[in-house]
Amino acid sequence: MDLQQVWASPSWREEVQQWITLVLDNCNLTQTGPLEAARIRFWATQLTVSTNHGQLWFKANNPGQFTEAAVVACLSELVPDHVAAPLAIEPAKGWLLTPDHGKTLASLKSTDYQLWVRVVKDFADLQKQLIPHRNPLAAAGLVSMDPRIAGNFASNQLLLHTGLPPEHPLRLSPQAADGVYASVPALEEAAAAVLASGVPLTLEHNDLHPGNAFIPGITTAPLRFFDFGDSYWAHPFSSLYVPLSVMQEQWQTTVDDPRIRRVITAYLECWTDYAPLPELRLAVEPALQLARLHRYGSWLRLLIHADDASMGEYGPHALDHLRTLTDPVLG
DSSP: OOHHHHHHSHHHHHHHHHHHHHHHHHTTOOBOSOOEEEEEOSSEEEEEEEEBTEEEEEEEEOGGGTTHHHHHHHHHHHSGGGBOOOSEEETTTTEEEEEOOOOBGGGGOOOOHHHHHHHHHHHHHHHHHHGGGHHHHHHHTOOBOOGGGHHHHHHHHHHHHHTSOTTSTTOOOHHHHHHHHHTHHHHHHHHHHHHHTOOOOEEEOSSOSGGGEEOOSSTTSOOEEOOOTTOEEEOGGGGGHHHHHHHHHHHTOOTTOHHHHHHHHHHHHTTTTTSOHHHHHHHHHHHHHHHHHHHHHHHHHHHTTOOHHHHHHHHHHHHHHHHTTTSOSOO
């Protein structure tokens, strides 16, 4: 199915409009203009909704991420100050309708590493608050990527990739599969290392960056995060993987950059009630390697529902994460 064609169709737009109208009526809001398409990708599409009380954002997810709607609704109850709470959800369709919280931190176009410090520290606070709440998040559909299953998960995926036709974008040759399989013991060592840190599992965003956090209305207010479609219940330190990648790209630098090291330290300092800082540092590299498995997993659950063009474009991204599972991240 070509989801982008479905989402661009008048019949789908009419179905969405009917649902939005019901939601607005229940909330005593009036729509003041037509739905406007904001963006469309094979993993999700967004529409804006003008109302007499400001703009709303509608989001429809790829079926591989339908659970985001229920997960975000659950997060809005558990950590209300840290998320953009939806006005309404349709969990069976992966739909969310959310008030506009203004511009994101990315719009500041800041090169100051302190902005990243704010992102990772505020997200660490969200993660720590969620530690006791695995059950409600699991019930909402948040998928677990417990480090204890990492090796088995990676090994089992090889059956899928080697069984595909040679021309398929997700096909792995026997030689490439052997390379991934040979990395499984190192992956299991990484899993053991993060578990030995004593830091509990919690929500791992899996796509944490300033574009997924709103500028707070008050300087001292917590950041509100969104876009939890890629998230897992996993080791929290894996959430550093995307920030490290984005910082290197933005600043055209390497992970040895002192600014990046300061961001890592600021994040780890939030966790020193579990272990001393030197011990926490030992868990960072293993957690970053596990994060590649998380990135792979989130791509795969989307690609299952991809059209041919999207599969051809993004399938290699998933395989890249799988092939490089245990390559060093911090050097």
